[in-house]
Amino acid sequence: MLELKNLSVTLGNFHLHADLSIDAGSRVAIIGASGSGKSTLLSLIAGFLAPDRGQVRWQGQDITAALPGQRPVSVLFQDQNLFPHLTAAQNVGLGLRPDLRLNHGQRTRVSQVLAEVGLEGMEDRKPASLSGGQQSRVALARVLLRARPILLLDEPFAALGPALKSEMLDLLARIAGETDATVLMVSHDPADARRFAPLTIVIEDGRAHPPQPTGPLLDNPPPGLRAYLG
Numbered sequence: 001m002l003e004l005k006n007l008s009v010t011l012g013n014f015h016l017h018a019d020l021s022i023d024a025g026s027r028v029a030i031i032g033a034s035g036s037g038k039s040t041l042l043s044l045i046a047g048f049l050a051p052d053r054g055q056v057r058w059q060g061q062d063i064t065a066a067l068p069g070q071r072p073v074s075v076l077f078q079d080q081n082l083f084p085h086l087t088a089a090q091n092v093g094l095g096l097r098p099d100l101r102l103n104h105g106q107r108t109r110v111s112q113v114l115a116e117v118g119l120e121g122m123e124d125r126k127p128a129s130l131s132g133g134q135q136s137r138v139a140l141a142r143v144l145l146r147a148r149p150i151l152l153l154d155e156p157f158a159a160l161g162p163a164l165k166s167e168m169l170d171l172l173a174r175i176a177g178e179t180d181a182t183v184l185m186v187s188h189d190p191a192d193a194r195r196f197a198p199l200t201i202v203i204e205d206g207r208a209h210p211p212q213p214t215g216p217l218l219d220n221p222p223p224g225l226r227a228y229l230g
């Protein structure tokens, strides 16, 4: 279980508070207006940002003071997930060894995960020679290889067209299933939440609310969320 216990942070005039828990293996959407604190919440969990108060706990262990690299977490952003000067295989291989000194078995594993996301034979391509969808697949292959228990996604597929985006969400769901990951995904698109996440965290007025069932929430949104969804 991922627990945010009485967690709060202040950034200038902005305050965010969260007191909630998420069962291991859940898929949760995070929705809220622009500037409501969605990325801030992910940063607190990933360890990019330290809270003023409260704890982040995973499977009963306090990880509040752990450095980002020591946390059981992978993060995918909207872009800049790949290093442009490295090949697809190297970008994926970073998930195993940051110095890229991979042995034969590890290189084989990299090729396997690339094939699993539909990029067989593209090991040596650099990001500039891959389409947007293929670049997303490389980033997902690295997530698959790392197999960290918590996966945080900050609008990872926002730049892709609708058909490609739903393809990527399906691939993500498959990868999350294979790795048993607990997934938190920020999205501006309620259709993504419905498609991917049985539960949704609403962030409003400086508060991240406990996860609620996505369907009923979006069918009958509270006033603040209704105004945001339009």
Ligand SMILES: Nc1ncnc2c1ncn2[C@@H]1O[C@H](COP(=O)(O)OP(=O)(O)OP(=O)(O)O)[C@@H](O)[C@H]1O
Residues within 6 Å of the ligand: 011, 012, 013, 014, 032, 033, 034, 035, 036, 037, 038, 039, 040, 041
């Ligand atoms: N380092 C900082 N110093 C001061 N304020 C900050 C800092 N970082 C973020 N903020 C403020 O915190 C608030 C929440 O930002 P955050 O990026 O979490 O919002 P968001 O919900 O992810 O927005 P968007 O949907 O536009 O990406 C914003 O008002 C932002 O200006």
